[in-house]
Amino acid sequence: MDIYEIIAWCKEKKVVLENAFVLSNVPLDITDTVIYRVLDTVKGTGKTKVHGRCSDKTGREQFVLVETSKRVSEISFPVFIGIPDEIGSWSTQVLSATSPSSGSSKGEEFNTKLMSFLKQEGTSLADIQNVASLTLTLNTELVSAINSLVQKCQTASPVEAQNYRKLSTFSGLTTPNGEEDYEVWAERTTHILEERQCSDNVTKQRLVECLRGPEADIVRFVKVENPSATCCDYLKALDTAFGPTENASDLMVKFRNTFQEKGEKLSVYNQAR
Known part of the structure; x- marks a missing residue:
């Protein structure tokens, strides 16, 4: 020790x-x-x-x-x-009489801590001096790299952070309070998202921001099941759950107008119905 x-x-x-x-x-x-x-x-x-x-x-x-x-x-x-x-x-x-003492000056205390730290890190003062000689060069290169990165971000940011219309809130509840029907909301939302020129991650974020209740839960389940799911996957899942369904009258009309094709087996016809 x-x-x-x-x-x-x-x-x-x-x-x-x-x-x-x-x-x-x-x-x-x-x-x-x-x-x-x-x-x-x-x-x-x-x-x-x-x-x-x-x-x-x-x-x-x-x-x-x-x-x-x-x-x-x-x-x-x-x-x-x-x-x-x-x-x-x-x-x-x-400890010898010449060893650093607990009553040493701040400079000596700092030197003690520094030497202890360097020993733990497996380095020495010579290594620090070698690094210090490269400081000016490293600083110049670092500033140049940061400046280049900032310019690229400033160029790309208008696309990602452009002004956009906030999507209407949708919860999927049976009696929404001041919300649009799903068909109206889905058509409007799809149109707005298609107009945006931004990454899929940003698009997904905008979509999730406007969801509440059951709709938010469905998107959350899709994300857990498939972390790489796209915005289109989210919309498909929502359409499956809340999209339009045929009522009894429509189904009866479709049934009455379904006929067995010539040469079609009865088993196939029954399955189609």
Whole structure:
């Protein structure tokens, strides 16, 4: 664990940096009681307290953050601690007097955070300098690309965002309130949509905006069943559900004027009727 990770850890756990140190290579199943037994073997540490644990990259061992009642600069820490032939050994990591402290200036604090971030991202200050040398060129190319894109959008936008007549609302209810009959609404709507020179997605959006109640539900079902359905598919589904149907008189006239063709089998004739 590097110095910047230790600083961040101490800040998170609200541990005084000058009184903190880290134990490494500690097995995952070690209890705090065993850790305190090992810490008691180090002379002059005063009272100690375990503040946190963190697994290392292997996931088989862990780091342990410990705070002492004395400044670590006043304690002579061995490189490794443990109980011979029983526990350990664990390596100790103590911040030196020249390490960045929690009371550092804003510039030093920023530098600490920056170095920690760069380490996590697997990069360095040299990489940033290389990127910075290309900033002017990249900015020029970026501005040029954005300008070109804006011009294209401005050219295409009048077609998509042209003024249009708002479609009449239709709900498909039996007794619509101030709504047109389906045949009148469908004829008017189809005519308006055909006049528009815009994409099918925009056309579908305009159609959906004017639907209410059962009609809106039908279009929603079509969309769920077929996400790539076109505006024509929506209109066909609406026509199937709300389009005109033949009444009893029309069907009787059609029945009485249906005759068996010469040579036509009776089974075929019956099926046609």
